[in-house]
Amino acid sequence: MAATAPKGAPVDKRRLILDAAVTVFARRGFHHCRVSDVADEAGVAYGLVYHYFSSKEEILNTLFLERWQVMLDAIAEIDSRPNVEAREKLYLVAGFIIDSYRHDPDLMKVIIVEVTRAANSFGRLHLEKIREAYAGIAAIVETARAEGAFKSDIPSEFAAMCFYGAIEQLLTGWIFEVLDRTDAEFERAKGLVVEAICGGLESAPAGAAATSG
Amino acid sequence: MAATAPKGAPVDKRRLILDAAVTVFARRGFHHCRVSDVADEAGVAYGLVYHYFSSKEEILNTLFLERWQVMLDAIAEIDSRPNVEAREKLYLVAGFIIDSYRHDPDLMKVIIVEVTRAANSFGRLHLEKIREAYAGIAAIVETARAEGAFKSDIPSEFAAMCFYGAIEQLLTGWIFEVLDRTDAEFERAKGLVVEAICGGLESAPAGAAATSG
DNA sequence: ACTCAGATTGACTGGTCAGTCAATCGCTGG
DNA sequence: CCAGCGATTGACTGACCAGTCAATCTGAGT
Numbered sequence: 001m002a003a004t005a006p007k008g009a010p011v012d013k014r015r016l017i018l019d020a021a022v023t024v025f026a027r028r029g030f031h032h033c034r035v036s037d038v039a040d041e042a043g044v045a046y047g048l049v050y051h052y053f054s055s056k057e058e059i060l061n062t063l064f065l066e067r068w069q070v071m072l073d074a075i076a077e078i079d080s081r082p083n084v085e086a087r088e089k090l091y092l093v094a095g096f097i098i099d100s101y102r103h104d105p106d107l108m109k110v111i112i113v114e115v116t117r118a119a120n121s122f123g124r125l126h127l128e129k130i131r132e133a134y135a136g137i138a139a140i141v142e143t144a145r146a147e148g149a150f151k152s153d154i155p156s157e158f159a160a161m162c163f164y165g166a167i168e169q170l171l172t173g174w175i176f177e178v179l180d181r182t183d184a185e186f187e188r189a190k191g192l193v194v195e196a197i198c199g200g201l202e203s204a205p206a207g208a209a210a211t212s213g
Numbered sequence: 214m215a216a217t218a219p220k221g222a223p224v225d226k227r228r229l230i231l232d233a234a235v236t237v238f239a240r241r242g243f244h245h246c247r248v249s250d251v252a253d254e255a256g257v258a259y260g261l262v263y264h265y266f267s268s269k270e271e272i273l274n275t276l277f278l279e280r281w282q283v284m285l286d287a288i289a290e291i292d293s294r295p296n297v298e299a300r301e302k303l304y305l306v307a308g309f310i311i312d313s314y315r316h317d318p319d320l321m322k323v324i325i326v327e328v329t330r331a332a333n334s335f336g337r338l339h340l341e342k343i344r345e346a347y348a349g350i351a352a353i354v355e356t357a358r359a360e361g362a363f364k365s366d367i368p369s370e371f372a373a374m375c376f377y378g379a380i381e382q383l384l385t386g387w388i389f390e391v392l393d394r395t396d397a398e399f400e401r402a403k404g405l406v407v408e409a410i411c412g413g414l415e416s417a418p419a420g421a422a423a424t425s426g
Numbered sequence: 427a428c429t430c431a432g433a434t435t436g437a438c439t440g441g442t443c444a445g446t447c448a449a450t451c452g453c454t455g456g
Numbered sequence: 457c458c459a460g461c462g463a464t465t466g467a468c469t470g471a472c473c474a475g476t477c478a479a480t481c482t483g484a485g486t
Binding site: 028029031032087109113117118119120121123124127131134141144148149150151152153154155158159161162163164165166167168169170172173175176178189192193195196197198199200201202203204205 | 245362367376378386405413415
């Protein structure tokens with residue numbers, strides 16, 4: 001039980017609790033699990049949870065804010081790259097989000113199910129942060145519109161919502177186990193979602209080139 | 214209070230409870246409201262709720278199944294129309310869903326927030342019904358693919374998820390009050406979502422005609 | 427050895443609420 | 457006028473659980 005590293009890393013109990021919460025929230029849902037479930041999963045006494053967090057809700061808020069900020073930063077960084085086409089940037093954004101799910105499906109499940117889509121509780125609380133993500137994507141679209149690469153009659157905010165909505169629906173498919181969770185599927189989805197949203201579902205009339213890679 | 218129609222319509226208390234539940238679930242969320250809130254809103258005694266429904270959950274299940282079936286039927290009916298292009302069919306589907314929200318925002322909010330996106334509770338329970346909606350949309354896309362009107366390299370199930378995801382994201386925008394809830398906006402969204410998904414965000418290279426609606 | 431502070435423990439409390447149930451109401455038919 | 461039955465009432469119960477707190481532990485400083 002004890003004895004890992006005496007000084008350098010004395011087992012961060014706070015981190016342990018956060019990680020346990022991800023597992024438990026993902027498995028049973030925020031509302032259907034008890035704080036004691038989190039404590040048990042972390043192998044920690046009940047009361048310690050309240051030493052590090054003021055409430056059950058604060059655990060979820062912490063998980064969301066930590067991860068969401070990483071995503072916002074990633075979107076901003078992608079947007080800032082020079083000499084990259086909009087389609088490629090959107091591919092990178094889709095890739096980042098999908099890889100986030102691939103890397104830690106439980107955390108992304110919790111964030112999407114319990115925060116992003118919770119219109120009456122956490123979603124409302126974090127509305128501004130959620131909107132920042134739309135805005136980041138919209139900025140990419142806006143540049144492409146200004147350059148004439150994207151249609152001018154679809155507002156960039158609207159385009160961003162469609163794009164983000166499609167991705168979140170994909171994640172939902174994986175969360176609900178409607179879609180296969182294989183590496184091949186994740187990679188395929190990245191390309192397809194960008195092709196569907198940027199290129200559209202309709203066949204090109206004639207001489208339009210299809211990008212494949 | 215009494216005296217509307219002595220025999221034909223003696224005030225359907227069951228309906229009253231369902232309608233009250235929509236209001237209350239939408240306002241506070243399923244988990245954050247009490248059965249007594251529903252009873253109060255309906256102007257009915259607490260116990261009567263349990264005369265008509267076996268549990269709080271059964272109320273939500275009933276609301277979902279009632280409305281979802283209407284939508285499934287509508288999609289099937291739209292798909293069955295002869296001599297209608299895929300883009301037009303998808304416009305009708307988007308229109309139906311958006312009008313459903315316009316007509317009864319509370320009900321749609323409850324269905325989306327509490328069922329469609331609830332991966333740990335009701336969503337899982339009604340997964341099959343939810344998938345039927347994807348399948349209905351996919352059927353429309355599949356026909357268009359077979360006729361060559363839609364790209365063959367985007368699977369119809371995948372296209373359906375993108376399309377449905379985009380629409381649900383729009384509804385979420387209205388639910389969260391990120392988007393304006395005006396008739397003009399609802400109508401505009403119908404056209405834009407179809408243009409974005411079918412036509413894509415990218416500008417047509419050259420000789421492709423843009424349909425305005 | 428001793429002290430102090432922060433970490434850790436888990437039993438306990440206070441409040442909430444879903445679901446039950448025995449009693450009452452009010453209509454319909456005899 | 458009465459019996460019978462479904463509709464209706466609302467007080468009550470049993471369980472559950474978030475958050476509290478006083479006690480204990482640990483380890484660094486002196």
